[in-house]
Amino acid sequence: MKTEEVTPIKIKKADSSKIEKVDFDHLTFGSVFTDHMFVCDYVNGSWGTPEIIPYQPLVLDPSARVFHYAQAVFEGMKAYRDDKDGIWLFRPDENFNRINKSSVRMAMPEFPEDYFFEGLKTLLKLDEKWIRKGEGNSLYIRPFVIATEPSVMASPSGQYKFVIICSPAQSYYGGEVRVKIADHYSRSASGGIGAAKAAANYGAQFYPTNLANKEGYQQVIWTDSNTHEYLEEAGTMNVFFRIGDKLLTAPTSDRILDGVTRKSVIAVAEANGITVEVRPVKVEEIVAAAKSGTLKEIFGSGTAAVINPVAGFGYKEDKFELPKSSDSYASMIKKAIIDIQYNRAEDPFGWRYEVR
Structure with missing residues (x-):
C-alpha cells in the first residue's frame, strides 16, 4: 500500500480497485462498498489521528461494549455527480450536527467538525470514480460511531471508533408500497432515543415490520406509544x-x-405555495379523510428514496387505496429536491455543497 500524508489525515491507498468487478446496472442497496474507508479512534479522552485506509473488516474484542449495550449511532447521506463531473453533497452540515446530537444522547463523544468534513471530502475524492452520473445514481455515505472498549460493565465506553464507508446506489425503493398503521407496536417512546439515529431504534422495528410483511404490507406507519392515536413515522422515514x-x-x-x-420537503412545499401543517396527526383523521375521498396522498421522506409514495394503507381490519395522480405533491417536491441535488437547478436554499 502506498502511504502519503494529508494533514491531519493519514492516507493508505488500496493496492488496486474493485470497481471493474462491479455491475453498476444491477446494484443491491448497501451491499457493495468502495475501495477506502475513513476511521478515527477515541482513546484517553480525545480523538486520535484520522486515517483513510483500504476498505476492510474491523477487529473488535468480543467484549466491546457496542455488542452488549448498543452504543452505536449512524448517519445516511449521499454524494451526486452532475453532468459536468462536479461532485455535490446535500445539506451535509445537517448530518454532521445530527450525528453529534445522537452521540450526546447515547453518552458518546462528539466528533470534531474539521475531521468530519476534511475526512469526508478526502474520502470522496479518493473514491470519486465510484460516483456515477445520471439520475438515480449516487454514492450512499454511511458515517457511524461504535463503542469499542473491551468491557461488559454496564456503563458508557471509554473508547470509540468513528468510521465512514461508502456504497454506490441506485433508486432505493421500487414498485408500489402499502403500509399498515400500527395499533400495538411502537417505534419509540417518550423520553427514549427515537430522536437519535441510534442503531437500536432500527433493530427494534424489524419484528413488527416482518409481521406486517406477512399481511401483504411493505412497511409500518408507527403510532405513539402512549395511546396509538397519533401517526409518527413510516418505516424508517418521516x-x-x-x-x-x-x-x-x-x-x-x-x-x-x-x-x-423532511425539512427539505417542508421548505420546498412552502416555497411553492403549499400549506404545510406541522402538528399532531390523529389516525382517525386520516381514516376519515380516506373514507370521504379528501385524502389525496401519503408519502415518506428520507435520504435513500428522497420521497416514497404510498399506494394504500391498512388500519385494523380496514384497507384503503389512494388515488393515482399525475400531478402529485410527492412527484413535484421530489423533482425539485433531486434537481438541486444533481445541480440541475438553482439552489435558493443554499443546500448544495461542492466537493472540491
Whole structure:
C-alpha cells in the first residue's frame, strides 16, 4: 500500500480497485462498498489521528461494549455527480450536527467538525470514480460511531471508533408500497432515543415490520406509544399526508427523527405555495379523510428514496387505496429536491455543497 500524508489525515491507498468487478446496472442497496474507508479512534479522552485506509473488516474484542449495550449511532447521506463531473453533497452540515446530537444522547463523544468534513471530502475524492452520473445514481455515505472498549460493565465506553464507508446506489425503493398503521407496536417512546439515529431504534422495528410483511404490507406507519392515536413515522422515514390541498406531518420530538429530507420537503412545499401543517396527526383523521375521498396522498421522506409514495394503507381490519395522480405533491417536491441535488437547478436554499 502506498502511504502519503494529508494533514491531519493519514492516507493508505488500496493496492488496486474493485470497481471493474462491479455491475453498476444491477446494484443491491448497501451491499457493495468502495475501495477506502475513513476511521478515527477515541482513546484517553480525545480523538486520535484520522486515517483513510483500504476498505476492510474491523477487529473488535468480543467484549466491546457496542455488542452488549448498543452504543452505536449512524448517519445516511449521499454524494451526486452532475453532468459536468462536479461532485455535490446535500445539506451535509445537517448530518454532521445530527450525528453529534445522537452521540450526546447515547453518552458518546462528539466528533470534531474539521475531521468530519476534511475526512469526508478526502474520502470522496479518493473514491470519486465510484460516483456515477445520471439520475438515480449516487454514492450512499454511511458515517457511524461504535463503542469499542473491551468491557461488559454496564456503563458508557471509554473508547470509540468513528468510521465512514461508502456504497454506490441506485433508486432505493421500487414498485408500489402499502403500509399498515400500527395499533400495538411502537417505534419509540417518550423520553427514549427515537430522536437519535441510534442503531437500536432500527433493530427494534424489524419484528413488527416482518409481521406486517406477512399481511401483504411493505412497511409500518408507527403510532405513539402512549395511546396509538397519533401517526409518527413510516418505516424508517418521516411521513406526510395530503388532505385536500394541505400537507400534514407530525412535529419532531424525542420520539421522531428530525429528518434532513423532511425539512427539505417542508421548505420546498412552502416555497411553492403549499400549506404545510406541522402538528399532531390523529389516525382517525386520516381514516376519515380516506373514507370521504379528501385524502389525496401519503408519502415518506428520507435520504435513500428522497420521497416514497404510498399506494394504500391498512388500519385494523380496514384497507384503503389512494388515488393515482399525475400531478402529485410527492412527484413535484421530489423533482425539485433531486434537481438541486444533481445541480440541475438553482439552489435558493443554499443546500448544495461542492466537493472540491
